[in-house]
Amino acid sequence: MTPSIAQEGADPATGDRVQELDKAHVFHSWSAQAQIEPLPIAGGSGSYFWDYEGKKYLDFSSQLVNLNIGHQHPKLVAAIQEQAGKLATVAPPFANDARSEAARLISDLAPGDLDAVFFTNGGADATENAIRMARLHTGRHKILAAYRSYHGSTAGAISMTGDPRRWPSEPAMPGVVHYWGPYPYRSAFHADDEQQECERALQHLRDTLMVEGAHTVAAIILEPVVGTNGILVPPDGYLAGVRAICDEFGIMMISDEVMAGFGRCGEWFAIDHWGVTPDLITFAKGVNSGYVPMGGVVISRRIAETFDDRPYPGGLTYSGHPLACASAVASINIFRDEGINENAKMLGDEVIGPELAKIAERHPSVGDVRGLGVFWAVELVKDRDTREPLVPFNASGPEAAPMGEFAAACKSRGLWPFTHFNRTHVVPPCTATPDEVREGLAILDEALDVADTYYTGS
Numbered sequence: 001m002t003p004s005i006a007q008e009g010a011d012p013a014t015g016d017r018v019q020e021l022d023k024a025h026v027f028h029s030w031s032a033q034a035q036i037e038p039l040p041i042a043g044g045s046g047s048y049f050w051d052y053e054g055k056k057y058l059d060f061s062s063q064l065v066n067l068n069i070g071h072q073h074p075k076l077v078a079a080i081q082e083q084a085g086k087l088a089t090v091a092p093p094f095a096n097d098a099r100s101e102a103a104r105l106i107s108d109l110a111p112g113d114l115d116a117v118f119f120t121n122g123g124a125d126a127t128e129n130a131i132r133m134a135r136l137h138t139g140r141h142k143i144l145a146a147y148r149s150y151h152g153s154t155a156g157a158i159s160m161t162g163d164p165r166r167w168p169s170e171p172a173m174p175g176v177v178h179y180w181g182p183y184p185y186r187s188a189f190h191a192d193d194e195q196q197e198c199e200r201a202l203q204h205l206r207d208t209l210m211v212e213g214a215h216t217v218a219a220i221i222l223e224p225v226v227g228t229n230g231i232l233v234p235p236d237g238y239l240a241g242v243r244a245i246c247d248e249f250g251i252m253m254i255s256d257e258v259m260a261g262f263g264r265c266g267e268w269f270a271i272d273h274w275g276v277t278p279d280l281i282t283f284a285k286g287v288n289s290g291y292v293p294m295g296g297v298v299i300s301r302r303i304a305e306t307f308d309d310r311p312y313p314g315g316l317t318y319s320g321h322p323l324a325c326a327s328a329v330a331s332i333n334i335f336r337d338e339g340i341n342e343n344a345k346m347l348g349d350e351v352i353g354p355e356l357a358k359i360a361e362r363h364p365s366v367g368d369v370r371g372l373g374v375f376w377a378v379e380l381v382k383d384r385d386t387r388e389p390l391v392p393f394n395a396s397g398p399e400a401a402p403m404g405e406f407a408a409a410c411k412s413r414g415l416w417p418f419t420h421f422n423r424t425h426v427v428p429p430c431t432a433t434p435d436e437v438r439e440g441l442a443i444l445d446e447a448l449d450v451a452d453t454y455y456t457g458s
Contacts, residue, residue, distance in 0.1 A: 015052025044071030061418035066285035070429040079330030102325035112277035119320035123258035123284035124152025126295040134219035134252040146181040148229040198235035214249035224271040227259035231377035253278040262286030263430040266345030266373035294324035344430040365451035376426040383457030389422035409447035
C-alpha cells in the first residue's frame with residue numbers, strides 16, 4: 001500500500017525551518033531531547049493530518065487520544081472565532097455565558113446528582129482538584145489508585161499514576177496506595193475467567209482497605225476503562241462492586257474520564273456503559289478535542305455542599321476560560337447533532353471489533369484484542385501460549401526495537417499509530433468513517449508482518 005500524499009500544501013523549506021527552530025528552542029515532554037526528531041505538521045482535516053513534504057497520515061492516535069471530533073471541525077473552529085471576537089478572556093470570579101452554558105451541558109450529561117463543574121486547564125489538574133475535594137469532604141488523607149493507570153504528571157497526579165512514569169518523581173505525595181485492577185489477559189489473581197477476575201480483584205481491593213484502614217481512605221480513583229496502560233475493559237460487575245465498597249466505607253469514588261470520556265467508548269462517560277454513578281468525574285481531552293486547553297471535575301451535590309459556607313482552597317487563572325468553554329459547548333452540540341457517540345459505538349461493534357478479530361487470526365503475534373467504541377488495544381506477543389510480550393515491560397533502546405519497527409512500518413504506509421509497551425492502540429477520531437477505519441486497519445494488518453517476524457511460539 002503506497003503512502004497517501006496531500007494534494008496541496010507541500011512546503012519542504014518551511015518544514016525545515018519549523019524543525020530547526022523546534023530543535024533549537026522547544027523542550028519536549030517525556031523525551032531525551034537529543035534523541036528525537038519531531039515531525040513538523042502543516043495541517044489537518046477530519047481523520048487526517050499532513051506534513052510539509054505533502055505526506056498525509058491517517059490519525060489512528062487521535063493525537064494523544066484527545067482529538068475525538070477530528071481535525072479542524074468547521075463548526076468548532078467557528079465557535080472559538082466567534083467567542084474570541086466577543087470576549088477573549090475573563091477571570092474566574094466573574095460569571096460568563098460560555099462558562100455557565102458549558103457547566104450546564106456537562107452537568108446534564110453526568111450521571112446521578114453530579115451537577116457542579118470546577119473547570120481546569122487539563123486532566124492532570126482535574127485529578128489534583130478531585131483528590132483535594134475528596135480529602136476535604138471526608139477528612140481523610142489516603143487515596144487508592146491502580147498500578148496500571150495514568151492520571152497526569154503534576155505532583156499529586158503523578159503520585160497516583162501507577163506506571164513507570166511515576167518513578168523519576170518519587171518520593172511522591174504521601175498517602176497514595178496502589179492496588180491491582182482487573183486485567184483478565186494477564187491476571188494478577190490467576191483467574192480462569194472474567195467472573196473470577198472480577199471477584200478476586202474486588203476481594204483484593206477489600207484486603208487492601210483492611211490493611212490500610214478503610215477509615216483513613218478518602219477516595220478510590222480509577223479509569224473506568226484504563227487508557228494508555230492497555231485499554232483494559234473491566235469485567236461486568238467490577239465497577240458496581242467498587243461503588244458498593246466505597247458506599248460501605250464512606251469512600252469517594254473518582255472516575256477518571258480524561259481519556260475514556262466524551263464519545264471514546266461510545267458513551268458520554270465510559271462509566272455509563274455499566275450504569276454506575278461515581279462521586280467525582282474528571283474530564284479533559286474529548287470535551288473539546290483539545291482545540292483549546294480545558295479540563296474539569298464534575299462534582300456530586302453532597303461534595304459540593306461541603307463548600308457552601310467553607311471556601312474551596314483551589315483555583316486557576318484560566319479556570320473556565322471563555323474560549324475553552326465556548327469550544328466545549330459547540331463540541332457537545334456537534335456530538336448531539338451529528339450522532340458522534342452513536343458513530344463511535346457503531347465503529348466498535350461493526351468495524352473495529354470484527355476486523356481486529358480477523359487480523360488476530362492472521363497474525364500469531366496478536367495475543368489479545370479488547371476495547372469499546374473507538375478505544376481498542378492489540379496486545380503483541382512472542383508466544384501465544386506463554387503470553388511473553390513482544391517487548392519487555394517498560395522497554396527502551398534495543399529491547400524496544402520490535403515495536404519501533406512496527407510503528408515505522410505503519411508510518412511509512414501513511415498511518416500514524418499509538419503504541420505503548422507491547423501494544424498498539426486503535427484510537428481514531430470518533431468522527432471517522434467506516435471506510436477510513438478499514439483503511440487504517442488494512443495498513444495495520446500489513447505492518448503486523450513485522451511483529452510476526454519476532455514470533456517464537458509454535
